[in-house]
Each structure stands twice: as structure tokens, then as C-alpha cells.
Amino acid sequence: MKSHEIKAVIEGLLFVSGEEGIDEKQIMEVLQLDRKTVKFYMSELMEAYSADSRGLQIVEIAGGYQFTTKAEHALYFKRLIQSPSTTTLSQAALESLAIVAYKQPISRIDIEDIRGVKSERPIRTLLAKSLIKEVGRVEGTGRAILYGTTKEFLEQFGLRTIKELPPLPSNIEDEDVEEEVDLFFAKFQEQLAVVNEDK
CATH class of the missing domain: 1.10.10.10 (Winged helix-like DNA-binding domain superfamily/Winged helix DNA-binding domain)
Structure with a gap:
């Protein structure tokens, strides 16, 4: 599998795992990759999503990863709710x-x-x-x-x-x-x- 395909699959895994997130071991098992490789791709994805042009970010919590919104956009989410x-x-x-x-x-x-x-x-x-x-x-x-x-x-x-x-x-x-x-x-x-x- 090519690099861009691996990252695309990881994005999909993050999306479907929702607020529960997905841990490193699960990504390794699904993609049949070693820990070092998973960390490499996660690092690249996290950097890409940290750009100002992105509305989401990838955060690492307790050995797992999940999509979250950015704190600086909280005002707009509050307006939606209200x-x-x-x-x-x-x-x-x-x-x-x-x-x-x-x-x-x-x-x-x-x-x-x-x-x-x-x-x-x-x-x-x-x-x-x-x-x-x-x-x-x-x-x-x-x-x-x-x-x-x-x-x-x-x-x-x-x-x-x-x-x-x-x-x-x-x-x-x-x-x-x-x-x-x-x-x-x-x-x-x-x-x-x-x-x-x-x-």
C-alpha cells in the first residue's frame, strides 16, 4: 500500500472511531504495520491537520488518537448550539x-x-x-x-x-x-x- 493510501485509511479509521478514538495497537493491527511506522504516519497527519486551513485536528490521548475541533473555533460551535x-x-x-x-x-x-x-x-x-x-x-x-x-x-x-x-x-x-x-x-x-x- 502506498503512503498516501495508508494516510487515507488512517483518516477513515479516525473518522469512524469518532469520540471513542482509536489506539495505536488497533491501527497497527488493521493496517498490519509496526509501531514505528504507525507513529511516523500519525506524526505526518497530525502536522498536516495542525494547519490553519484545517477545521479539525488530530490529538493524542492516553495512547490513542482522535479527531477534535479546534479551541479557537469554539465561539462558532457555541452559536450553532444556541x-x-x-x-x-x-x-x-x-x-x-x-x-x-x-x-x-x-x-x-x-x-x-x-x-x-x-x-x-x-x-x-x-x-x-x-x-x-x-x-x-x-x-x-x-x-x-x-x-x-x-x-x-x-x-x-x-x-x-x-x-x-x-x-x-x-x-x-x-x-x-x-x-x-x-x-x-x-x-x-x-x-x-x-x-x-x-x-
Whole structure:
């Protein structure tokens, strides 16, 4: 494989790994390269993405790599979050929020297993609105981020504690969660409408 192809694959790996990131060992295994070679290509990519013309950067955290936005652009991301078109939650975000609320602490991968679709974007939305937060990491390989609800989540939807969520059947299976949280969605959508009318 040529140099530019290797770097293109690494970019793709960084993209699909999302906020979880990808560690050096995973890149080595996928591309069948040694550590020194991976470090060489990562160094080149990180330098390329550090240019002012790039909106993303590659950061190294705890032996892994991930795409992040640049701190100097934070003002524009804040404007996006605060714009009128983003005051309500999409159905995807509501579904993800419901799953986090009932199954916390839970990883993005587990949320996606339950929903059956990619959930990185709704999770980013929920994080930006402070409805969920990182509460830890899964033990073992990958150390996936675990999510839970926040104090703002309780305040936003008029709950004193997480125990006030509509109860689910005690014998519910993971694959049935989305169906069973219809009541949860209805409660939240009604509350969202009230909240948005007040803004």
C-alpha cells in the first residue's frame, strides 16, 4: 500500500472511531504495520491537520488518537448550539437520551446496538446541551466512554430524581428498550414543548 493510501485509511479509521478514538495497537493491527511506522504516519497527519486551513485536528490521548475541533473555533460551535433551529431535540436525540436515562452508565456502542443505527451525532447534541455527560470508561480494551444523565437533565424535564422516570417492565430486554420508552418520549416531547414556549 502506498503512503498516501495508508494516510487515507488512517483518516477513515479516525473518522469512524469518532469520540471513542482509536489506539495505536488497533491501527497497527488493521493496517498490519509496526509501531514505528504507525507513529511516523500519525506524526505526518497530525502536522498536516495542525494547519490553519484545517477545521479539525488530530490529538493524542492516553495512547490513542482522535479527531477534535479546534479551541479557537469554539465561539462558532457555541452559536450553532444556541441557534433557534437547535433548541428542540430530534427524535434520534430523544431516543438516545431515553436509552441513556434508563440504561446508564452506557457506552455509545451499546446505545447504537439498542437503536440499531449510528448515534454519534445525537450524543454530541446531548452533550452540548448538558443533558448527558461522561461518567467513566469501560474497563479493558478501547476504554469506551460511559454516559449518564446530568443535573440539567433533571431540571429540564421537571424530575427530582432519576427514579421518577416512567417505569419499564422488570423483564425488559435490551432490544425492546426503544419500543418500551414510548411513554418516556411522550413525556419528554410534551415537556420540551413547554420549555421551548417559555424561551
